Amino acid sequence: MESIAKQLITLAVRAPSGHNTQPWQFSVEQDTVRIYPDLSRRLPVVDPDDHALFISLGCALENLVIAAAHQGLAAGVDYFPSDEPEECLRVRLSEDADEETDALFQAIPERQSNRGTYDGRAIDDSDLARLMDAHFRDSVKVRAFRVGHPDIEPIIGFVREGNIAQFNDPAFVAELVSWIRFTRREVSDRQDGLAAVALGFPAVPRWLGRWIMTTLVRPEGEAARQEKAIRSSSLLLLFIARGNDKQHWVDVGRSFERIALTATSLGIAHAHVNMPCEVAPIRRRLAVHLGLDDGEQPLLLIRLGHVRKRLPTSPRRPVERVMREP
Known part of the structure; x- marks a missing residue:
């Protein structure tokens, strides 16, 4: 399960974040993934109360949950559990996912924030x-x-x-x-x-x-x-x-x-x-x-x-740079 969990993190880090700061760290222990806020990457001017930082953690969490379901795994989420020594989101993985997430899963590596001008066509x-x-x-x-x-x-x-x-x-x-x-x-x-x-x-x-x-x-x-x-x-x-x-x-x-x-x-x-x-x-x-x-x-x-062309995707740090020991 640990090797699968590490694979899920490669998709979790594709999440968006303010100024692409990527303000997260992860640990894996058996069937449990923990997502920690990386406060060294906070934005004190534009986000003084850190709400945008925690929105970014939510995006990473959702990517992980979707990727887990694609692997046939259910993901039980605990928000900032009191029995953890550090503030974190705790995800426990188990067999038998009950959600179809193929389309969302396929979109994770394709999703990008496109800051260009769009073509004005209406959304159906x-x-x-x-x-x-x-x-x-x-x-x-x-x-x-x-x-x-x-x-x-x-x-x-x-x-x-x-x-x-x-x-x-x-x-x-x-x-x-x-x-x-x-x-x-x-x-x-x-x-x-x-x-x-x-x-x-x-x-x-x-x-x-x-x-x-x-x-x-x-x-x-x-x-x-x-x-x-x-x-x-x-x-x-x-x-x-x-x-x-x-x-x-x-x-x-x-x-x-x-x-x-x-x-x-x-x-x-x-x-x-x-x-x-x-x-x-x-x-x-x-x-x-x-x-x-x-x-x-x-x-x-x-x-x-709608856009006529994609822009270059934003970079992401490799997973080993956001992992910590459990």
């Missing part, structure tokens, strides 16, 4: 229904906003405000720059972060990339670029946690990953436009605008649509 109602059906956790709500419908305009406005607030913050820009890999050598050496080519930039020396990001990239221009990207898309999906704690954050990640993998299986691209969820005052105003109940938090916003 049948495909939208499949996307919404992929969401299955009672602790999370998902709201859809179609591009072209009046309901989306205030959401685009919140994205614009979030963009401007973030790019007016030198600490945000510095943190973002620290995770951009401007050259192919940086991508190869680090195997994490945001490859410049995936952001639409040419490969340039780090000093030049830093100068471009701090001098030429302006808040209003970035906001306009993101608005153009949204209007080229078909749909926005907003993930709302029904509570504001780590278990709810993990469940947001699990729900998001199911939908992202379903989208991939349908040939639909996705990318984060999470700015209004990352700036706390704007997130609170967004919750009021949506009439959310007390305690509900809008934590993740993505756009979906």
